[in-house]
Amino acid sequence: MSTMQEIIAEDRRLAILRTLDEAPASSLNEGALHHVMTALGHAVSGGLLRADIAWLCEHGLAKKDELDLPRGKLWLAKLTGAGADVANGRSHHPGVARPDPD
Secondary structure: OOOHHHHHHHHHHHHHHHHHHHOHHHEEEHHHHHHHHHHOOOOOOHHHHHHHHHHHHHOOOEEEEEEEEOOEEEEEEEEOHHHHHHHOOOOOOOOOOOOOOO
16 A cells, blocks of 8 residues: 555656656756646655656656756756656556546
8 A cells, every 4th residue: 555655756756757748859847847747736846856857767767868057957857758658558657656547
């Protein structure tokens, strides 16, 4: 049985994947992704969002690039083929919620 924190984390990761799937070129910077996550009801800190992006990358569901800006590094998240399959319910990955059937 999953804890409430695990369920929330799984839903948040699915929301990230689905957002990237709908984004132009399946890619968004962390600032834009943070705004979308907040609009979807996931009020996350920048650190937690980066942790989720890193987790998705470690599991092959996303990739990240770092852009050097004067104020620091900006992360750019990009969906992988495996991440698109999970986002669209074609496959399942532990640690990511399954999308509701349409």
